[in-house]
Amino acid sequence: MIETFDLTKKFDGVTAVNEVSFKVFKGEIFGYLGPNGAGKTTTVRLLSCVLRPTSGTATVCGYDILEDADKIRSIIGVLTEFPTLYERLSALDNLLFFAKLYGMNENEARRRIKELLEFFGLWERRRDKVGTFSKGMMKKLAIARALLHDPEVLFLDEPTSGLDPKSAKEIRELILKLSKAEKRTIFLCTHNLFEAEMLCNRIAVINEGVIVGIGEKGELEEKLFKSKVIEVKVSELDERLLEKIREITGVINVKVKGNIIEITVNKDFNLHHEIAEKVVLGGYKLKALTEKRHSLEDIYMTLIGE
Amino acid sequence: MRKALAIMRKDLKEVFSSRQLIISIVVPALVFGVILPIVFGLSFTAEDNSTEIGILNQTIYRYDGVVLRDSSEVIAYWMMNYMLPILLMVLPCGITCVVAADSIAGEKERKTLEALLLMPVSNFELFIGKMLAPFVIGVVIASVSAIVSMAISSYFSISLLGKSFLNISTWAITILLLIPTVAFMAITFSVIVSVYAKGVREAQQMSGAIIVPIVIILIASATNMAVFAGVSRILLALLFLLTGLIFSYVSSKLMDREKLILRV
Ligand SMILES: Nc1ncnc2c1ncn2[C@@H]1O[C@H](COP(=O)(O)OP(=O)(O)O)[C@@H](O)[C@H]1O
Ligand SMILES: [Mg+2]
Numbered sequence: 001m002i003e004t005f006d007l008t009k010k011f012d013g014v015t016a017v018n019e020v021s022f023k024v025f026k027g028e029i030f031g032y033l034g035p036n037g038a039g040k041t042t043t044v045r046l047l048s049c050v051l052r053p054t055s056g057t058a059t060v061c062g063y064d065i066l067e068d069a070d071k072i073r074s075i076i077g078v079l080t081e082f083p084t085l086y087e088r089l090s091a092l093d094n095l096l097f098f099a100k101l102y103g104m105n106e107n108e109a110r111r112r113i114k115e116l117l118e119f120f121g122l123w124e125r126r127r128d129k130v131g132t133f134s135k136g137m138m139k140k141l142a143i144a145r146a147l148l149h150d151p152e153v154l155f156l157d158e159p160t161s162g163l164d165p166k167s168a169k170e171i172r173e174l175i176l177k178l179s180k181a182e183k184r185t186i187f188l189c190t191h192n193l194f195e196a197e198m199l200c201n202r203i204a205v206i207n208e209g210v211i212v213g214i215g216e217k218g219e220l221e222e223k224l225f226k227s228k229v230i231e232v233k234v235s236e237l238d239e240r241l242l243e244k245i246r247e248i249t250g251v252i253n254v255k256v257k258g259n260i261i262e263i264t265v266n267k268d269f270n271l272h273h274e275i276a277e278k279v280v281l282g283g284y285k286l287k288a289l290t291e292k293r294h295s296l297e298d299i300y301m302t303l304i305g306e
Numbered sequence: 307m308r309k310a311l312a313i314m315r316k317d318l319k320e321v322f323s324s325r326q327l328i329i330s331i332v333v334p335a336l337v338f339g340v341i342l343p344i345v346f347g348l349s350f351t352a353e354d355n356s357t358e359i360g361i362l363n364q365t366i367y368r369y370d371g372v373v374l375r376d377s378s379e380v381i382a383y384w385m386m387n388y389m390l391p392i393l394l395m396v397l398p399c400g401i402t403c404v405v406a407a408d409s410i411a412g413e414k415e416r417k418t419l420e421a422l423l424l425m426p427v428s429n430f431e432l433f434i435g436k437m438l439a440p441f442v443i444g445v446v447i448a449s450v451s452a453i454v455s456m457a458i459s460s461y462f463s464i465s466l467l468g469k470s471f472l473n474i475s476t477w478a479i480t481i482l483l484l485i486p487t488v489a490f491m492a493i494t495f496s497v498i499v500s501v502y503a504k505g506v507r508e509a510q511q512m513s514g515a516i517i518v519p520i521v522i523i524l525i526a527s528a529t530n531m532a533v534f535a536g537v538s539r540i541l542l543a544l545l546f547l548l549t550g551l552i553f554s555y556v557s558s559k560l561m562d563r564e565k566l567i568l569r570v
Contacts, residue, residue: 078424089319097316129323
């Protein structure tokens with residue numbers, strides 16, 4: 001659905017996006033993660049044809065961002081980072097205006113607006129000025145606007161930033177619903193790792209304009225870390241057991257936390273069985289054995305070099 | 307063009323939902339369309355020509371082919387058909403600039419312009435659409451004020467001098483040619499300014515400056531000063547139109563999506 005080829009954008013002095021290449025597949029939620037100033041918004045503006053790349057190019061739904069800008073604008077929906085609704089106008093007037101700019105006729109527009117405002121729980125407030133809305137309501141209305149013309153790709157630039165936890169949760173659920181029920185392709189910029197973990201199929205991490213990692217979380221973890229941690233919970237333990245575990249080839253480090261043994265092992269070895277054997281055959285009582293996954297936070301922090 | 311009209315309608319709705327903007331449109335309209343003609347009208351004084359001395363002293367003045375009997379009539383004629391329409395030109399200029407600052411620089415300042423730039427609207431439609439509302443408001447308000455001020459000054463002229471010295475053809479040219487061309491020049495200038503201005507206030511101050519040369523040129527032509535001596539209002543309208551066309555050429559070169567976003 002989206003493919004970029006060495007996409008680059010320089011502002012005088014700053015390279016905001018630096019030779020970025022990635023692919024977003026149909027129907028997925030693609031997470032675009034990075035700290036503030038990483039180049040997320042600039043990437044969205046390039047893909048939505050508001051900014052022109054300094055070099056490189058990209059296609060959205062097969063259309064080139066340099067040549068088919070108007071076509072692309074008519075088949076994508078964008079939730080901008082900052083609210084961009086007319087606060088002096090009502091919710092209905094806002095949506096009617098944008099529907100007209102999308103070339104929809106009055107009846108079609110009204111039907112679609114009713115559907116969307118009901119979906120987002122804003123129908124009752126349609127005649128109120130947007131200036132009186134809460135931040136959460138504004139985000140919802142802005143997402144409704146992005147969906148007016150039933151776009152093939154939806155860009156969401158930090159959809160939950162600045163929202164209280166309850167509104168943020170509502171928005172996340174809405175995004176999931178949009179993706180599941182309607183199979184929309186969603187490009188989601190965020191620096192909220194919890195959100196990315198909950199919503200995204202694949203992620204790209206961008207830092208200072210450069211993509212430092214891309215793939216499913218598991219793939220990134222695989223690529224990034226040479227070791228994994230196995231946690232063994234036992235009823236009692238002693239130095240003899242720890243020694244036995246240390247002797248297993250592939251074990252890198254053994255740490256004890258209460259009655260839990262944290263075993264760092266080389267990720268190329270599959271040692272679950274062997275470890276369990278040592279415990280049980282040594283006469284110890286094995287209560288649990290789990291492989292600890294790296295959190296997205298570990299992955300992210302490693303990628304951006306913190 | 308449908309999309310340009312949609313932008314105009316949206317801008318008009320926004321303007322009329324802001325009390326502050328309504329005030330800054332209505333107050334000058336009242337000052338120049340009502341208060342000024344009243345103040346001028348009250349200063350009309352009839353000279354007594356009925357006495358013998360009066361008749362002896364009588365000289366005939368001709369102005370635009372109109373025969374005037376004494377200096378007070380000359381003054382009244384001059385005020386009604388020269389000063390008033392010239393001062394009224396502050397309206398198509400000032401009001402257009404105020405509305406343009408809100409609807410162009412204002413959208414930039416409030417960041418809503420980004421949403422507009424994301425729409426499948428051609429640069430040309432965007433350009434025309436954004437100029438329409440300020441132009442229409444400027445022209446309509448100025449024309450209404452002009453008609454009101456014509457009525458008021460005629461009333462004073464009839465009641466104090468016995469007859470109306472309103473020169474209809476002068477006023478017709480003012481309303482039909484000068485007001486639209488002045489507003490056109492103001493809006494095209496405002497578009498250029500709004501590309502550079504950081505906010506509404508700055509845009510207003512910068513674009514409002516265009517009033518000064520316009521009024522100076524008009525006064526120069528009315529008082530036979532310098533190169534504008536004897537230049538008719540039709541020629542002046544042509545001059546404003548031409549300048550507006552040059553401004554719109556310049557602004558069409560400047561108005562591009564990237565520039566508008568970058569300077570936010
Ligand atoms: N209009 C602009 N002019 C100059 N520099 C900009 C502009 N927009 C963004 N930048 C710079 O580009 C970099 C990336 O910004 P941005 O894409 O907004 O990051 P993010 O959305 O990831 O926080 C930043 O260093 C920012 O200062
Ligand atoms: Mg951003």
